[in-house]
Amino acid sequence: MTKAINLTLKVWRQKGPEDKGRLETYDAKDISTNMSFLEMLDVINEQLTLAGKEPIAFDHDCREGICGMCGAVVNGRPHGPEKGTTLCQLHMRHFSDRDTIFIEPWRSRAFKIIKDLVVDRGALDRLIQAGGYISANTGGAPDANAIPVPQASAELAFDAAACIGCGACVAACPNASAMLFVGAKVSHLVLLPQGEPEAAQRATAMVREMDSLGFGNCSNERECEAECPKEISITNIARLNREYFKSRFFSNVK
Amino acid sequence: MPLDAKIPIGPLAEKWDRHRFELKLVNPANKRKFEIIVVGTGLAGGSASASLAELGYSVKTFCIQDSPRRAHSIAAQGGINAAKNYTNEGDSIWRLFYDTVKGGDFRAREANVYRLAQISNNIIDQCVAQGVPFARDYGGLLANRSFGGAQVARTFYARGQTGQQLLLGAYSAMMRQVATGRVTMYPRREMLELVVINGQARGIVVRNLITGAIESHAADAVVLCTGGYSNVYFLSTNAMASNVSATYRAYQKGAYFANPCFTQIHPTCIPVHGANQSKLTLMSESLRNDGRVWVPKNAAEKRPAHQIPESERDYYLERKYPSFGNLAPRDVASRSAKEQCDSGRGVGETGLAVYLDFADAIKRDGRAVFEQKYSNLFQMYEKITGEDPYETPMMIYPAVHYTMGGLWVDYNLMSTIDGLFVLGEANFSDHGANRLGASALMQGLADGYFIVPYTIGGYLAGTTLPNVSIDHPAFKDYSAEAKNRVRKLLSIQGKRTVDDFHKQLGLVMWDYCGMARNNDGLKKAKEMIQELRDEFWQNVLVPGSENDFNQSLERVGRVADFLDFAELMVIDALDRQESCGGHFNEAYQTEDSEAKRDDENFCHASAWEFAGEGKTPILHKEPLVFENVELTQRSYK
Ligand code: SF4
Ligand code: FES
Numbered sequence: 037m038t039k040a041i042n043l044t045l046k047v048w049r050q051k052g053p054e055d056k057g058r059l060e061t062y063d064a065k066d067i068s069t070n071m072s073f074l075e076m077l078d079v080i081n082e083q084l085t086l087a088g089k090e091p092i093a094f095d096h097d098c099r100e101g102i103c104g105m106c107g108a109v110v111n112g113r114p115h116g117p118e119k120g121t122t123l124c125q126l127h128m129r130h131f132s133d134r135d136t137i138f139i140e141p142w143r144s145r146a147f148k149i150i151k152d153l154v155v156d157r158g159a160l161d162r163l164i165q166a167g168g169y170i171s172a173n174t175g176g177a178p179d180a181n182a183i184p185v186p187q188a189s190a191e192l193a194f195d196a197a198a199c200i201g202c203g204a205c206v207a208a209c210p211n212a213s214a215m216l217f218v219g220a221k222v223s224h225l226v227l228l229p230q231g232e233p234e235a236a237q238r239a240t241a242m243v244r245e246m247d248s249l250g251f252g253n254c255s256n257e258r259e260c261e262a263e264c265p266k267e268i269s270i271t272n273i274a275r276l277n278r279e280y281f282k283s284r285f286f287s288n289v290k
Numbered sequence: 291m292p293l294d295a296k297i298p299i300g301p302l303a304e305k306w307d308r309h310r311f312e313l314k315l316v317n318p319a320n321k322r323k324f325e326i327i328v329v330g331t332g333l334a335g336g337s338a339s340a341s342l343a344e345l346g347y348s349v350k351t352f353c354i355q356d357s358p359r360r361a362h363s364i365a366a367q368g369g370i371n372a373a374k375n376y377t378n379e380g381d382s383i384w385r386l387f388y389d390t391v392k393g394g395d396f397r398a399r400e401a402n403v404y405r406l407a408q409i410s411n412n413i414i415d416q417c418v419a420q421g422v423p424f425a426r427d428y429g430g431l432l433a434n435r436s437f438g439g440a441q442v443a444r445t446f447y448a449r450g451q452t453g454q455q456l457l458l459g460a461y462s463a464m465m466r467q468v469a470t471g472r473v474t475m476y477p478r479r480e481m482l483e484l485v486v487i488n489g490q491a492r493g494i495v496v497r498n499l500i501t502g503a504i505e506s507h508a509a510d511a512v513v514l515c516t517g518g519y520s521n522v523y524f525l526s527t528n529a530m531a532s533n534v535s536a537t538y539r540a541y542q543k544g545a546y547f548a549n550p551c552f553t554q555i556h557p558t559c560i561p562v563h564g565a566n567q568s569k570l571t572l573m574s575e576s577l578r579n580d581g582r583v584w585v586p587k588n589a590a591e592k593r594p595a596h597q598i599p600e601s602e603r604d605y606y607l608e609r610k611y612p613s614f615g616n617l618a619p620r621d622v623a624s625r626s627a628k629e630q631c632d633s634g635r636g637v638g639e640t641g642l643a644v645y646l647d648f649a650d651a652i653k654r655d656g657r658a659v660f661e662q663k664y665s666n667l668f669q670m671y672e673k674i675t676g677e678d679p680y681e682t683p684m685m686i687y688p689a690v691h692y693t694m695g696g697l698w699v700d701y702n703l704m705s706t707i708d709g710l711f712v713l714g715e716a717n718f719s720d721h722g723a724n725r726l727g728a729s730a731l732m733q734g735l736a737d738g739y740f741i742v743p744y745t746i747g748g749y750l751a752g753t754t755l756p757n758v759s760i761d762h763p764a765f766k767d768y769s770a771e772a773k774n775r776v777r778k779l780l781s782i783q784g785k786r787t788v789d790d791f792h793k794q795l796g797l798v799m800w801d802y803c804g805m806a807r808n809n810d811g812l813k814k815a816k817e818m819i820q821e822l823r824d825e826f827w828q829n830v831l832v833p834g835s836e837n838d839f840n841q842s843l844e845r846v847g848r849v850a851d852f853l854d855f856a857e858l859m860v861i862d863a864l865d866r867q868e869s870c871g872g873h874f875n876e877a878y879q880t881e882d883s884e885a886k887r888d889d890e891n892f893c894h895a896s897a898w899e900f901a902g903e904g905k906t907p908i909l910h911k912e913p914l915v916f917e918n919v920e921l922t923q924r925s926y927k
């Protein structure tokens with residue numbers, strides 16, 4: 037049933053990349069527990085606007101947990117406290133009256149802050165660009181059923197392909213590593229026969245790009261898996277390591 | 291200008307082949323010299339960018355999100371149709387064509403729809419080759435399911451995230467071209483102006499959403515893939531940033547807008563929770579395969595669902611449409627739900643909901659099978675509502691979901707402005723007055739992968755294109771215009787927020803130009819929109835500044851365009867004195883409240899020409915000629 041709660045928000049405000057930024061305090065009064073977290077921020081933003089202040093900048097689009105655009109660190113946790121949930125799918129029924137909520141942007145050396153809670157995640161696109169695809173030009177494909185794919189592989193590939201590119205894994209990692217993101221893409225493609233021909237090339241290129249973009253190494257902290265809203269499994273990192281190893285020692289890829 | 295759809299002559303099944311043969315080709319060595327701008331990176335924009343670059347063109351691609359992987363196509367859940375007939379049920383290109391034309395209530399062009407059905411099979415092949423992890427059977431072959439408006443299982447799917455997987459396929463193909471340098475990607479850019487020089491689309495003016503800078507980009511052709519306009523209703527299933535601005539701007543520059551009143555209400559959305567709701571969430575229509583829709587027979591019913599005995603439930607879709615039952619097409623299912631709620635039998639806190647019950651299917655197939663098919667949808671429902679649909683039936687209500695109307699395009703997908711191509715939901719081309727489930731993904735990808743790569747070549751090879759760079763005075767003028775508009779909006783400094791106006795507009799549209807319409811209501815809506823627009827330009831409050839990341843400023847520009855566009859929708863709805871598909875005028879219905887078409891007077895696409903600010907737009911009619919199917923009353927009984 038619907039309830040209304042009152043909250044204190046501590047929100048990171050930062051005018052631009054060079055600004056120092058600080059936490060500001062806002063009262064969120066009479067918040068319906070049926071609202072989503074972002075709807076709660078909408079309410080605050082309407083109030084700020086009417087009070088002649090600048091609203092809080094935050095990224096969002098689909099608001100149904102699929103586009104990967106939203107994200108903030110809520111009480112120290114990327115996408116907030118609920119397991120397997122994006123910020124836009126987090127609902128206020130998971131908070132209690134008089135709670136204080138800290139809301140901060142992804143903090144990672146790979147993601148620069150643009151404004152308030154908005155960060156630049158362009159590095160994730162550059163990782164895909166480095167090799168996160170199958171080279172199949174439009175027009176040349178054989179009949180879709182020409183190559184059967186074992187159901188189990190297709191399912192595993194799907195599990196990995198469910199990544200929404202939100203960057204929470206990077207934000208959660210003490211080393212700012214993108215291993216879960218890259219592992220998910222490498223796994224998705226290598227688990228399918230269509231992705232095999234380029235497997236070695238892909239693993240090498242994506243890992244190299246990751247290093248050159250300033251992402252850190254994986255030291256098995258497992259924070260990424262714990263915070264991933266799509267519950268991408270850390271076994272994908274193991275698969276990435278294996279593929280990378282294979283490409284280094286058993287392929288012609290330099 | 292008379293409308294020429296440029297439909298190739300000859301038998302339906304040979305038109306596309308013949309046309310491709312007749313289209314002029316661009317010499318491969320010259321392709322690099324042609325610059326093409328693509329706006330939007332959903333299925334249509336992503337696939338077009340990738341395919342054009344593969345052919346060798348120099349492509350510049352723009353999107354409003356921070357990454358081209360996020361456009362709203364990503365949220366499509368259910369699936370994508372193709373006439374593969376893998377299930378051996380007797381499906382064929384002809385049947386897919388026929389179902390789509392009929393589903394669209396005979397308001398789409400035969401030739402376009404037939405081509406779509408032909409291409410559908412290539413799409414599945416292409417996506418599988420890219421690594422789209424479609425659902426498969428135990429033997430490793432592709433699985434299919436059925437969808438509303440069809441009696442064969444022809445829908446390919448990737449759990450409940452088909453749109454996501456297809457979009458990531460197109461996105462990765464495009465990123466591969468970014469790596470080759472043939473696509474240059476411009477994220478966080480919003481198109482503010484279309485630049486037309488000597489009647490040809492030659493570029494765009496965009497706002498850099500991070501810095502606020504106004505930037506100019508020139509090209510030899512412009513491809514708009516900017517999606518639909520459902521957000522004119524404020525509440526819809528569309529992503530928050532989806533908007534009409536790019537297509538509306540093209541309309542103001544001379545592209546005709548076709549059938550703007552054709553909007554689709556999706557029958558299975560999660561009901562509204564309250565005044566601060568920001569958007570609606572769809573529950574895939576595929577759930578209607580296994581769910582049974584019902585309301586209590588008794589309007590005064592107070593018991594929770596599971597205590598209401600079978601005999602006191604009304605499975606109204608099964609009752610009214612015995613042969614299609616819960617799979618009746620979207621418009622029919624939506625209106626029936628509204629009818630039930632209007633008669634006081636709606637359920638839930640607001641009374642604006644009906645049950646979608648899976649108990650029988652779970653009993654039949656077991657929970658495990660069910661989880662494999664729908665787990666993410668059920669989780670999503672539980673996250674939003676806090677209720678477990680394995681235990682209590684889902685509650686659903688119709689919501690605006692898709693817009694069939696869009697910029698008018700000919701068979702080549704070119705608008706009435708030379709060199710301006712429009713793909714996907716942004717055009718009006720294939721769905722007539724109602725789109726069938728699992729057809730949007732098909733159309734977006736058909737347009738981008740398999741149609742525009744040829745037709746744009748035909749245009750470029752057959753057109754004289756004078757050299758144009760961003761130093762051309764037109765770019766200066768348009769940039770100045772864009773800047774002035776931004777400044778004007780910022781300078782009003784009124785008392786009401788952008789969202790406040792947007793919500794009010796949405797309510798007007800939902801009440802008077804939504805699921806059911808009538809002439810009095812539409813006339814009233816027209817006045818209300820005009821008043822609201824006047825107030826908006828006096829009283830809107832936009833915080834922040836121009837040269838900054840400013841989300842209120844982004845939104846206010848979109849709402850300003852929605853306020854103009856809404857009136858065009860109403861004008862179109864008033865003009866079309868018939869009911870068809872998603873356009874239901876209460877004055878025109880059959881005895882059992884189905885849409886009643888008037889083929890004698892309205893068997894045409896209505897293409898509107900902008901006549902200037904504050905002037906009544908000019909109507910052009912493209913007659914729809916049906917040579918291959920017989921116009922019948924759509925019946926799903
Ligand atoms: S792996 Fe998970 S946390 Fe990382 S980007 Fe993908 S969805 Fe987000
Ligand atoms: S807004 Fe799309 S995932 Fe949250």
